[in-house]
Amino acid sequence: MKKQWLLLLTSVALLGACQQPADDKAADQSSAQTEKQAKQEATFSIQPLEGEAETKQVTFQEGDKVLDVLKANFDVEEDKGFVKAINGVSQDEDKQAYWMFYVNGEMAPKGADQIELKAGDKVEWKLEQMQAESESEAA
Structure with missing residues (x-):
């Protein structure tokens, strides 16, 4: 049972880490567009x-x-x-x-x-x- 919880927590952490760069890219693109418009x-x-x-x-x-x-x-x-x-x-x-x-x-x-x-x-x-x-x- 402990192994399943550990596996679940590790999976959630990995998925969260994988998601972060996509958000950063979107923020960087949005920032670049705003700066370009400005x-x-x-x-x-x-x-x-x-x-x-x-x-x-x-x-x-x-x-x-x-x-x-x-x-x-x-x-x-x-x-x-x-x-x-x-x-x-x-x-x-x-x-x-x-x-x-x-x-x-x-x-x-x-x-x-x-x-x-x-x-x-x-x-x-x-x-x-x-x-x-x-x-x-x-x-």
Whole structure:
């Protein structure tokens, strides 16, 4: 009788040990998928009025907003979601030059604090000079 109990306990222990690696594999795969989903890439380009653009490949997590990723990767001054300066280059109200941004070649329809990034997005920040109405009518 003792041999049967010993055999039964040994069998249960062996089956339990065999089952463990399968659970670990599933957990590892799930973790790898979560990490893969969490880390996504986009390209940010910063173009001042004069000089060359700085382009940088950035990583972010699903759900991150354009402004959050900009602030995490560049030196940014902002006020209530409006970008005032990037990497020490400030907008210039006297020259009517303001930071504008484009996502995948199109001007953003909302603020940078409202737009979620997607994998592969190309975000361009450009310091653009606005034309006064009289200047645009003359042209």
